[in-house]
Amino acid sequence: HIQGVVPNTDAMAALAQKNYGTATAMIMVLGMLFNIVLARITPLKYIFLTGHHTLYMAAMLAVILSVGGLSPFWVILVGAVILGIMMVVSPAILQPFTRKITGTDDLALGHFGSTGYLLSALVGKAVGKGSPSIEEMQVPKSLNFLRDSSVAISLTMMILFVILVLVAGKEFVESSVSGGQNFIIFAVIQSLTFAAGVWIILAGVRMIIAEIVPAFKGIADKLVKDAKPALDCPTVFPFAPNAVIVGFLSSFAAGLVSMFLCPLFGLSVIVPGLVPHFFCGATAGVYGNICGGRRGAVVGAFAHGLLISFLPAILLPLMGDLGFASTTFGDADFGVVGIILGHVVSLFN
Template sequence: MFILETLNFVVDILKVPSVLVGLIALIGLVAQKKAFSDVVKGTIKTILGFIVLGGGATVLVGSLNPLGGMFEHAFNIQGIIPNNEAIVSIALEKYGASTALIMAFGMVANIVVARFTRLKYIFLTGHHTFYMACMIGVILTVAGFEGVGLVFTGSLILGLVMAFFPALAQRYMRRITGTDDIAFGHFGTLGYVLSGWIGSLCGKGYRSTEEMNLPKNLSFLRDSSISISLTMMIIYLIMAVSAGREYVEATFSGGQNYLVYAIIMAITFAAGVFIILQGVRLILAEIVPAFTGFSEKLVPNARPALDCPVVYPYAPNAVLIGFLFSFLGGLVGLFLLGQMKLVLILPGVVPHFFTGATAGVFGNATGGRRGAMIGAFANGLLITFLPVLLLPVLGAIGFANTTFSDADFGVIGILLGNLARYLSPMAITGLVVALFALLVAYNVLAKNKKATAEVQENSGAKE
């Protein structure tokens, strides 16, 4: 009992991004033998940056929830809204112990994978690690795994996933940030990579979302806070009018005039984005130098994989464009699901903001404005259809009417769920271990090949 309580305490610490990244910064700064004052300053500033980012996200989500409610009421649509937090909270009642163990050992597995393979990425988005650990734990338990086998296999799968998805996104992160120092750690990666790929196909030659030619009297729109406020004001006012005065004032505004409330919520949304951007800038200034010390000691040449808002400061206009076009993709997806007589997946405003905004930045990096629009639209379709395919897997294990919202959860859940249907627990463990062994072998062979080439080059130079 004491061990489980201790483990839950550790997991509660690790799933809080600010504390997790603060610990990494602390270890890195101590490893570099920095002065005590620098260690304290760097650690606190890193934690502060994540708390500012989290505060901005809370402000933003608080402004988006009424928008979703107005949309559902105005158009009287019934369906499932994918939500990571909702399904995890249900699952933890029965699978809490396995989730905690898989998360704790999965983070160790991530370091092992990064150390011994070419996937040199340390995933630092604690809450997403927690959600993925929960989903893996549930699916494997129902597949017949238990005890040490459950924790070992689940942790190794989680460690591989935590290294693989940042590696998949890194070519686009280099385009976005202009450096190779920061990686991307958020389990919506497939949607963002899809957006970046689409941008490279259809947007070559298109100017960035950040390059706007405006007449002098409209030059104030170059300020992303102003343009976001005005755009969201139009959307909120349309939704408030569509939902009706009585509904908005009774349900959300507490009697405040519904139009005034809509305007305030729109500007609150922009304030949330502004706070997030400030938090990210604070984090980037501290985590990169601190992480160098951490990686030099444990995983040479590793990169920190950070949450999706890390890319927002590089293209603030693409953030808004991505959100709007991803939500549009969700609406089109909803219509198509209705025509196909499938389960209706309602476009959740919060997941479409965070994943759509990120997809917009990725699409913009490779294809400018057109890439941001079409790429984010594709992301909206993807996170509408993947939950439909994931529902049978989750429904079979007792989670009806709820599902995960981000793309990578859908793909990993569908893959694991179907493996569990056709393979024994022993076969699944063997498959995962074999995959890890192949990655290690490839790394060893690549190193040997590089060393041989260097020896030949040096001997040739001497001759």
């Protein structure tokens, strides 16, 4: 009997808050305060502004520490300290690469997938010597419309979704998923809806970069001199739209391969989720590309896809009762922190 698990960090955080809500909230608030303190007294001048990821990491820390048998006071204290440290370390390890991507030192990446992006950048560096950037790809004039990332994402998703509904079968899709709508039309509409959602995110990212950096400077000068805002992963998408699509596809391909690899190691089958592979895989593609061009984008994102398939599988047994919920935390840092912390806590019990 092999258990299949779809990693979804949003769903996992919601489940965790049901059982560990108080601890999660306290860890989040204290962790954010600790982030400001660390930014003020250490050279790591990053203020982590990705609120939902702060909440998710707080939820995971609450689960791991509670399952490990710590008292509520220690769960909150240890959790807040670890969260605060992660909020400055995560942007810091990526900053040399983020600086190259954005062309400025005013921004950082605040997203708990940083170990995956770092892996992608390092793999890209190793394999991509002399490989040109994927953004310089010569597209035939007849395919120039693909240079618009919304069009490219729509078409990519359309192909993917149509394949998926064909595999699932007409009867299943129309009876269980699409509410009676024709299964091919359903796939096409879903792919366009997905692309529209990504377009809205990117429009928001451009607005937030234009607005938040100047606003942040004012706050930073009062609280933390020279502080840098660490923003969500789509911040880097507009800088390398081709790498976004290639990174997603390569990471997703690695997720499909991992479905067959995980059982060989006695692990649960991790079904590749679209959300972690799209957002994290795309970001990994951007980091792989900046260090190793086309080859870096493909191979770096593939390595990232393997990482975010194996880490959730190893993390699963450490999640206590939540480990049976057929979902788990998807992004790389949750796996790294959760696995290390879970094993450290178990040494004391």
